[in-house]
């Protein structure tokens with residue numbers, strides 16, 4: 548386990564990203580510079596002589612330019628809630644940076660959403676069975692990564708799940724019947740996705756194949772958001788899109804504390820809080836988008852082998868260096884079950900996992916065992 552851990556005030560702190568770039572290790576600028584004895588004496592002497600307005604003038608010189616945590620919550624991009632929080636000494640620059648993060652996420656939504664008929668992914672779904680289709684570098688790289696995760700997870704993560712998945716509508720409580728699932732199931736297989744890196748093309752090897760990046764796009768957008776902030780010089784920030792989050796830096800000597808929701812309790816009730824610095828964290832839960840029928844819970848993670856909801860755990864949380872990776876791996880436990888998934892998670896160097904099993908038992912990957 549390639550884990551750099553140090554103790555924080557709340558226990559062990561998990562740092563996954565070894566940032567090579569300039570990391571800001573300066574302490575926060577104090578609101579008022581601490582006074583040494585000679586300045587205290589100076590201050591006391593002048594206090595006896597000065598009147599209020601001069602003191603206010605002196606104080607304003609000592610204050611930094613409004614260094615503060617700036618936080619914005621936005622609903623509706625990628626059908627989810629986006630939160631950006633950062634430490635900034637300039638509110639205008641902070642607001643501009645957050646605007647840029649949201650613009651980047653809107654761009655990702657425009658090109659990746661299967662709900663938008665004009666998105667690049669929708670065009671791929673409409674045309675890629677007919678022959679090789681040239682796509683943007685961004686989408687090509689994402690499809691390449693998605694295929695790598697399919698290999699890594701023994702096929703549990705598979706963006707061609709959508710060949711069956713498109714027939715579900717969890718909001719409207721619609722699900723396909725067995726006949727329709729059987730008919731569509733042969734098209735679910737990541738091997739049907741033919742990628743040519745030289746020509747930067749994608750092709751489906753047979754008709755009926757569809758892809759959906761819902762299991763990876765939010766994590767990717769969080770990483771892109773962090774890239775945007777880093778490029779603008781921010782060194783302490785939190786970006787999240789739904790259940791996918793990433794953190795850079797700490798909170799001045801303290802870690803960020805990220806709560807993991809209790810799957811069967813109202814939002815806000817957590818099973819544990821994880822202290823994180825320079826790390827990503829993703830949670831998938833069977834409580835996110837679901838409906839129940841005759842005591843069966845139908846929810847938005849699909850087993851590529853059966854075309855049914857994958858229901859072997861209640862939730863899975865992955866901690867790692869990048870949100871695209873933690874997002875891509877959080878579905879695996881639902882499909883393979885806790886034991887098989889934990890074997891995979893323990894095999895991957897910079898990943899840790901917290902799984903809530905069907906009976907509510909919480910299990911931890913090796914790297915977290917001593918920590919909880």
Ligand code: ADP
Pocket residue numbers: 703704705706708759760761762763765789790791830831832835847848849850851874877878882
């Ligand atoms: P969120 O969308 O809130 O981030 P998850 O990270 O748990 O939730 O991802 C769930 C989404 O992943 C589904 O809505 C669907 O788009 C996609 N998905 C479902 N099953 C699979 C699968 N077996 N492999 C890859 N992606 C999947």
Ligand code: MG
Pocket residue numbers: 761762763765766789790791829830874
């Ligand atoms: Mg996700």
